Amino acid sequence: MINGKQKIAPAVLAGTETKSRRTRSRGKSSWQGYLFIAPNLIGFAAFTLLPLIFALVVSFANWDVVSGLSGIEWVGLDNFVEGFTDSAFWKAMGITGIYVVGSVPLTVAFGLLLALGLNGPTPGRALLRLIFFIPYIVNAVAISATWILLYHPRYGPINAVLRWIGVEDPPVWLASSDWALPALIIMAIWGGCGYAAIIFLAALQTLPEDLYEAADLDGAGVIEKFRSITFPLITPTTFFLLVTGFIGSSQSWGMINLMTRGGPGTSTTVASYYVYQNGFQFYRFGYAAALSWIMFAFVLLLTLGLWFYQRRAVFYDQ
Amino acid sequence: MKSFKTFNLNRRQVIGTAIGGAAAARLGAPSATFAAPAVRFQDGVTLEVWGGVPAENGPQALVDAFMDANPGITVNYTRYVNDDTGNTQLDTALQGGTLIDLFFTYQVSRLGQRIGAGAAADITQYVTDDAEINEWITTTDGIFVTEEGVYHAIPTTQEPTFLFINKNAFEDAGIEIPQAGWTIDEFVELSREMTGDLAFGTYGPPNTAGMKLGANAWYKEGGAESNFDDPAFAETYGRHRDMIDEGIAFPWTDVIAQNLRAYAQTPFLTEQVHLWVNSPWSLRYVNDKEQYPHDFVTTFAPLPKLPDVEQQYTGQGINNWILMGADTQFPDEAWQLMRYWLTDGAEYMLPAGKIPTYLTFDEETVVAGLLGPDAEELYDVEAFRSVTFDPDIRYFTDTITTGAAEITNLLTGLEDRLLIGEIDIDQFITDLKAGADDILAGAS
Numbered sequence: 001m002i003n004g005k006q007k008i009a010p011a012v013l014a015g016t017e018t019k020s021r022r023t024r025s026r027g028k029s030s031w032q033g034y035l036f037i038a039p040n041l042i043g044f045a046a047f048t049l050l051p052l053i054f055a056l057v058v059s060f061a062n063w064d065v066v067s068g069l070s071g072i073e074w075v076g077l078d079n080f081v082e083g084f085t086d087s088a089f090w091k092a093m094g095i096t097g098i099y100v101v102g103s104v105p106l107t108v109a110f111g112l113l114l115a116l117g118l119n120g121p122t123p124g125r126a127l128l129r130l131i132f133f134i135p136y137i138v139n140a141v142a143i144s145a146t147w148i149l150l151y152h153p154r155y156g157p158i159n160a161v162l163r164w165i166g167v168e169d170p171p172v173w174l175a176s177s178d179w180a181l182p183a184l185i186i187m188a189i190w191g192g193c194g195y196a197a198i199i200f201l202a203a204l205q206t207l208p209e210d211l212y213e214a215a216d217l218d219g220a221g222v223i224e225k226f227r228s229i230t231f232p233l234i235t236p237t238t239f240f241l242l243v244t245g246f247i248g249s250s251q252s253w254g255m256i257n258l259m260t261r262g263g264p265g266t267s268t269t270v271a272s273y274y275v276y277q278n279g280f281q282f283y284r285f286g287y288a289a290a291l292s293w294i295m296f297a298f299v300l301l302l303t304l305g306l307w308f309y310q311r312r313a314v315f316y317d318q
Numbered sequence: 319m320k321s322f323k324t325f326n327l328n329r330r331q332v333i334g335t336a337i338g339g340a341a342a343a344r345l346g347a348p349s350a351t352f353a354a355p356a357v358r359f360q361d362g363v364t365l366e367v368w369g370g371v372p373a374e375n376g377p378q379a380l381v382d383a384f385m386d387a388n389p390g391i392t393v394n395y396t397r398y399v400n401d402d403t404g405n406t407q408l409d410t411a412l413q414g415g416t417l418i419d420l421f422f423t424y425q426v427s428r429l430g431q432r433i434g435a436g437a438a439a440d441i442t443q444y445v446t447d448d449a450e451i452n453e454w455i456t457t458t459d460g461i462f463v464t465e466e467g468v469y470h471a472i473p474t475t476q477e478p479t480f481l482f483i484n485k486n487a488f489e490d491a492g493i494e495i496p497q498a499g500w501t502i503d504e505f506v507e508l509s510r511e512m513t514g515d516l517a518f519g520t521y522g523p524p525n526t527a528g529m530k531l532g533a534n535a536w537y538k539e540g541g542a543e544s545n546f547d548d549p550a551f552a553e554t555y556g557r558h559r560d561m562i563d564e565g566i567a568f569p570w571t572d573v574i575a576q577n578l579r580a581y582a583q584t585p586f587l588t589e590q591v592h593l594w595v596n597s598p599w600s601l602r603y604v605n606d607k608e609q610y611p612h613d614f615v616t617t618f619a620p621l622p623k624l625p626d627v628e629q630q631y632t633g634q635g636i637n638n639w640i641l642m643g644a645d646t647q648f649p650d651e652a653w654q655l656m657r658y659w660l661t662d663g664a665e666y667m668l669p670a671g672k673i674p675t676y677l678t679f680d681e682e683t684v685v686a687g688l689l690g691p692d693a694e695e696l697y698d699v700e701a702f703r704s705v706t707f708d709p710d711i712r713y714f715t716d717t718i719t720t721g722a723a724e725i726t727n728l729l730t731g732l733e734d735r736l737l738i739g740e741i742d743i744d745q746f747i748t749d750l751k752a753g754a755d756d757i758l759a760g761a762s
Contacts, residue, residue, distance in 0.1 A: 264735055
């Protein structure tokens, strides 16, 4: 026992010493760690957290900015009650729903098709990837200006092609309440599918070759391999793209502001644009904040719904 | 209910006083101390000015000249973009403790909001102590006040509306340029005659409802109810729709598709339309030969006459209101700069298309400054002079601004749908009236 003690003691002592040193070192390293993330943390607090808190606070008030903080008039839940009974807001939510459902699944589907096409030994693959990714990084103003020209009812190339193939009365696109939203959806798909393709490509390149070799031995065709191997294995990526796509496109504002300003009429007034109008045009910042929180609740519910659904539908490789 | 006041006096008298009575400064060398009361300013004063015009288009030259004439005062000009977010930026700065000594406002609704919120200083004392300014302000149409005899804002620019006309196209067609006294029916007929295979007669007709009704045209009952059931609205919007349907006015589908609502210079300067109703601020596009190369001469005509309207208004009005920040530490110096902007300094704003409301220099200076060095090549200068200094121009400023932003939004949406043919004029008026009444009911 004594010997044992003698043998153990240095180790215990050493352990104690190491622990103490580690504690000191952890204290120092965590301090340094916070220092390293401080710029980001400060930026997050100043430009995200505080505005979020302020938006929550001001959603219980009427506030026009012009009157300053002293002009805040507390109204309790009135803004939320008004939001739930505001037919224009719910119309805007409906338009948002059409925009999201119309653009996100198709963006993901086209992204997957592109990725499958680019995954094989295609000549100039790197260049093609770059070309498809460009819309994702190009300035929104440039994209809008280009599409405005493309969609021009009389001189636009799109209608020129439609007339050439025999469509006598092609749509007037952005200048029609019926076609402006589909036009924006087409743009969103074009702008987003390159990004989806890059993410899918990354996923495709991690798929195990042995599964495909086994399928080949079993005589499986291309479609069968896609259905039984590829698609199930990339469901985490698909889920990621769907969720981030739904969240992102439900907040779409920039392109709409640049191209249609919510019109013609209110045909492209999505919820985020309606919130913008109430805040920056009508100076009803409290009401706009309340509408934003209602929107947030909807997006959260949608995301949670998808989250629960993915438990059954998404295959995670353990 | 947001209701304010303006003084509406005889404009002819005002122009006469301003042009005839004011001492004309030498061409190109305005006096920085024009009739200014002798005031001893503090040294080391810095004034912060926020305005919507880019510094290089005039404001910087103006503040430089002011600083030269007033050593010891430094002026910093900050440009804010005069759109929704730019105005919110200004409002946040005004309320957030940013030092702003002078600032500009370009919409009456925002003017009412800012004055009502206490963002602007009361300058009544400065105005009443200054005999020349006091005389001018009390005899000018449409000066915006929240209470009679109390001043917070001074308009620095007048914006008459008139017709820009492609003179060469008219000459080629053998059609005479319209002259003062022509009628709105003649406008429609001329548009018809000037329409060809490659061009539409006009971009669009003038807003005859505004010309007929003047201030607060959207409201009745002091702002408790909208006025869109007045036949003047059906007439003006119906006329525009009919002209588009007939193919003699520029298609609204193109206006929407190209985002031309606010800036419609391209169709005129690329000869897609030959008649264009607009204001002097658009001269800068005609002057810009590099960006808008064109080889025709632009001539002008006054707005057509409306039947049964004795004294009609111009479409736009007086604008570019300058206000003193409520928290300025240097009100005397700020007033001096404010006064300079209104009077002699206004010459530096001419290249931006800003016709001064208070003329301290002669017509020649105004015309030369507005039309630029290529005036003879680009313009019919005499026609411009006659429409700009037309003594019959009557300005107005709205005094009721209840729900103005919401009604503007409603009107824009319905106007789009009417002019692209999705709804007819009856539906347009019904929806506009009902929607605006709902907005006003909510606002009250």
